[in-house]
Amino acid sequence: GQQVMQIPQYQHVQEGEDFTTYCNSSTTLSNIQWYKQRPGGHPVFLIQLVKSGEVKKQKRLTFQFGEAKKNSSLHITATQTTDVGTYFCAGPKGTGNQFYFGTGTSLTVIP
Amino acid sequence: DARVTQTPRHKVTEMGQEVTMRCQPILGHNTVFWYRQTMMQGLELLAYFRNRAPLDDSGMPKDRFSAEMPDATLATLKIQPSEPRDSAVYFCASGPGNFQPQHFGDGTRLSIL
Numbered sequence: 001g002q003q004v005m006q007i008p009q010y011q012h013v014q015e016g017e018d019f020t021t022y023c024n025s026s027t028t029l030s031n032i033q034w035y036k037q038r039p040g041g042h043p044v045f046l047i048q049l050v051k052s053g054e055v056k057k058q059k060r061l062t063f064q065f066g067e068a069k070k071n072s073s074l075h076i077t078a079t080q081t082t083d084v085g086t087y088f089c090a091g092p093k094g095t096g097n098q099f100y101f102g103t104g105t106s107l108t109v110i111p
Numbered sequence: 112d113a114r115v116t117q118t119p120r121h122k123v124t125e126m127g128q129e130v131t132m133r134c135q136p137i138l139g140h141n142t143v144f145w146y147r148q149t150m151m152q153g154l155e156l157l158a159y160f161r162n163r164a165p166l167d168d169s170g171m172p173k174d175r176f177s178a179e180m181p182d183a184t185l186a187t188l189k190i191q192p193s194e195p196r197d198s199a200v201y202f203c204a205s206g207p208g209n210f211q212p213q214h215f216g217d218g219t220r221l222s223i224l
Binding site: 030031033041042043044045048088092093097098099100101102103104 | 142144146153154156159161166167202204206209210212213214215216217218
């Protein structure tokens, strides 16, 4: 069945270092969403990518959607302690409105 | 800011008891989702409603779980009877339409003893 996998599962970085998480799907995705969940919190929507090869930026965060629309990445430049949390990608389940959430990447930033 | 409201925030009960979790979606949102989050399984979709109609509950154990939307302002998730393996955080989320961002509630942290 359709799955959305993320790597790495955990990442520890020194404050100021860059961070990247990768999302891979076994099937082509019509769109992909990214969410952030702070420890003890709930997932919060960050961005949605729709077009093949699309790149979007939010301050220090850069999101990419692969040309084949089967993978995506989130890159954070110069991490800060406020970036701590788990980052999830989510891809549609078939043609429906339901989304499969990836396994998530837990980011720890060491001051 | 509009937000999804879930009650209760925490629930501890004994195995075999009925558990009811409630969710008030954001006014005007026509899609509602129930998720379960555990360390082992991550975020699992349990049920999905659009315009109050259940469209997908394939992720939900049918023998003990049920999800309903009695009206547009209330979604419920029931577990009867509850088991220790049901211990998890249950999130409700709502959205304004197809493929739109989902807005999550704070979750119900459920512990079944």
